[in-house]
Amino acid sequence: MLAAGLPVSRQAVVKHLQVLEAAGLVTGARSGREVRYVVRPDPLDATADWLAARSAAWDRRLRSLKRAAEAPPAAP
Known part of the structure; x- marks a missing residue:
């Protein structure tokens, strides 16, 4: 039983699994x-x-920001 190894009640595990099922992330099948x-x-x-696409976009933005921050100051 999944709930036996967790620090939450069986009822809490059931509720979480029902939410995951409603979201389409798991499928439940009754067996007895x-x-x-x-x-x-x-x-x-x-x-x-x-998430990978968002991560790649942020990596590009942060590299650009780093280059701008590390660039020598412009002469007046």
Whole structure:
């Protein structure tokens, strides 16, 4: 059981899994009294791709800012 290894109640874990399922990040399938969840990688891959693009853009901006800050002062 997933909740056994976590410092939160079983009910809290269930609520979090329901939120993840509603967001399309996991899929739950009932197996007797249990619900087994499986991670859906596609939405997570899309999120990772989006974050990578944002990271690359910020890296470019920060490099440009660093060059400007380290440039010798212009002569008056």
